[in-house]
Amino acid sequence: MSTTAVMGVDWKELTARTTEHLESVVDLPFSALLLIARELRTKVAEAADANVNPAYEARQSLSRMDLVSTIEHVAGHIDLSALESAVVDGVCEPFETGMPPSVDDSYYEGVATQPWHVAAGLVVPRPQIMAEVVLGLQERSAVVLTGPSGVGKSAILWMVPAALPGVLWYRIHRVSESDVPALIRLARAYSVSADTPVGFLVDAAGRGDFRGWARLRTDAAAVPGLLLAGAARIEDVAELGD
Numbered sequence: 001m002s003t004t005a006v007m008g009v010d011w012k013e014l015t016a017r018t019t020e021h022l023e024s025v026v027d028l029p030f031s032a033l034l035l036i037a038r039e040l041r042t043k044v045a046e047a048a049d050a051n052v053n054p055a056y057e058a059r060q061s062l063s064r065m066d067l068v069s070t071i072e073h074v075a076g077h078i079d080l081s082a083l084e085s086a087v088v089d090g091v092c093e094p095f096e097t098g099m100p101p102s103v104d105d106s107y108y109e110g111v112a113t114q115p116w117h118v119a120a121g122l123v124v125p126r127p128q129i130m131a132e133v134v135l136g137l138q139e140r141s142a143v144v145l146t147g148p149s150g151v152g153k154s155a156i157l158w159m160v161p162a163a164l165p166g167v168l169w170y171r172i173h174r175v176s177e178s179d180v181p182a183l184i185r186l187a188r189a190y191s192v193s194a195d196t197p198v199g200f201l202v203d204a205a206g207r208g209d210f211r212g213w214a215r216l217r218t219d220a221a222a223v224p225g226l227l228l229a230g231a232a233r234i235e236d237v238a239e240l241g242d
Helices: 011-023 030-050 064-076 080-088 105-109 115-119 127-140 153-163 177-189 210-221 234-240
Strands: 092-094 142-147 168-172 198-202 226-233
Touching (some): 011 030, 030 092, 115 153, 127 142, 198 210, 226 234
Parallel strands (some): 168 198
8 A cells, every 4th residue: 555544533432433333233222332332342452452463364353244243242131220220310420521502711710620621621631640540540449539629639530531541431420328239230231340441430429428439449349440530528538438
């Protein structure tokens, strides 16, 4: 080939386009489409890894039938109850930066940071802190961002998914002890593992039922590949447990 074209695509666009195509093939809720898309991505990555060094004759490829077979296999074994229970009950939702109808400089007047503020470019990058967060998640699987109100804990929390795009992130709206089993089931339904990690983002982790985070942290520690990132006021940290 005299010319090679290299095209780039980010994780958000890749996921959106994949689920859009899957929606025309299988009649399943969005959470299930995410699971299938995740498995397809894994298959592609495995084939790419296998083709690093082998001879041309030994190369691996994915045919259309291979992809269809994977879709049908995953779709046939999905536990919809486990995937949807926590979402339907309002415990969590798939993380999306999204965009509100309008975003302006009023953010700097003291508005609580939301994911769309990150998407709009209103949040100042904190590369050193983010590097420490990523390292903490890789080494201990859980990180709590703490400090006084207004210091930027939530802003950093909402930037974590961009730093770890290979993780399937969920935004947690509440964490009571009774919610934890549904969250663990959700992660397991996505076949969470060190190779296919799932992450939970918990803003204001120290508010409400203080025992919820401690229970989630304990149960999640027994699940390889399940990551927890939380933000809490410094006065609430002692209530979160170890």
